Amino acid sequence: MGYSIAIDGPCGSGKSTVARLIAGRLGFMFVDTGAMYRVVALHCVNVGADGEEAVETALENMRLSITYKNGEQRVSLGGEDVTDAIRAPEISKASSKVAALRKVRDKMVEQQRLIAANENVVMDGRDIGDRVLPDATLKIYLDAELKRRAERRFNELASKGIDVSLNNVYKEIEERDYRDLNRTESPLRVAKDAVVINTERMSPEEVTDVIEAMFKKRI
Numbered sequence: 034m035g036y037s038i039a040i041d042g043p044c045g046s047g048k049s050t051v052a053r054l055i056a057g058r059l060g061f062m063f064v065d066t067g068a069m070y071r072v073v074a075l076h077c078v079n080v081g082a083d084g085e086e087a088v089e090t091a092l093e094n095m096r097l098s099i100t101y102k103n104g105e106q107r108v109s110l111g112g113e114d115v116t117d118a119i120r121a122p123e124i125s126k127a128s129s130k131v132a133a134l135r136k137v138r139d140k141m142v143e144q145q146r147l148i149a150a151n152e153n154v155v156m157d158g159r160d161i162g163d164r165v166l167p168d169a170t171l172k173i174y175l176d177a178e179l180k181r182r183a184e185r186r187f188n189e190l191a192s193k194g195i196d197v198s199l200n201n202v203y204k205e206i207e208e209r210d211y212r213d214l215n216r217t218e219s220p221l222r223v224a225k226d227a228v229v230i231n232t233e234r235m236s237p238e239e240v241t242d243v244i245e246a247m248f249k250k251r252i
């Protein structure tokens with residue numbers, strides 16, 4: 034097992050932007066675990082699987098593959114590249130529902146650990162420091178107020194031409210926060226040895242500088 038940086042936190046806290054930047058600087062692989070739960074959600078929507086049993090059956094027939102090209106993660110479902118399709122707002126909502134199920138989590142965690150076993154990784158998600166990589170070299174928890182996180186997500190979706198209102202994005206994130214924080218299986222929480230960074234008044238580069246310095250000190 035090589036070096037690993039675990040980055041956890043709620044939606045819109047800046048995890049993926051910062052994880053991508055730090056991975057680029059260190060030459061590590063950036064693993065976006067949320068994308069994996071999103072693929073499960075897309076598959077369930079496609080096959081009309083609703084409810085725990087139906088989702089578990091759908092999971093058995095799902096062909097998820099993850100590849101890395103020039104440091105960018107691509108995900109495909111049944112051979113079709115769905116990296117962009119999984120960003121749709123209805124898939125965001127569905128992903129936090131399937132992510133609450135134990136069988137779904139067990140399968141995703143197993144794959145995430147396999148990736149980290151062979152590479153130096155920066156992995157972002159909700160349970161990375163706590164469950165997926167409990168021995169990570171460095172654990173970070175990014176946070177920011179809901180209002181700020183909603184604005185960020187709104188701007189990100191708008192820049193991709195996805196038509197949503199700020200109010201709806203706010204409500205959707207609030208709802209997902211609630212589900213991610215209150216589920217029984219691996220709820221979102223700060224791992225006991227994680228460093229908490231409030232990203233509210235920091236640029237992604239500033240957050241990345243702090244993490245890079247901490248990582249270099251640690252190794």
Ligand code: DC
Nearest residue numbers: 066067068070128129132158159160
């Ligand atoms: O990071 P994201 O918004 O792409 O994640 C989508 C959903 O997946 C999110 O609501 C919570 C869930 N998730 C999780 O439970 N565990 C992870 N390691 C990553 C994401």
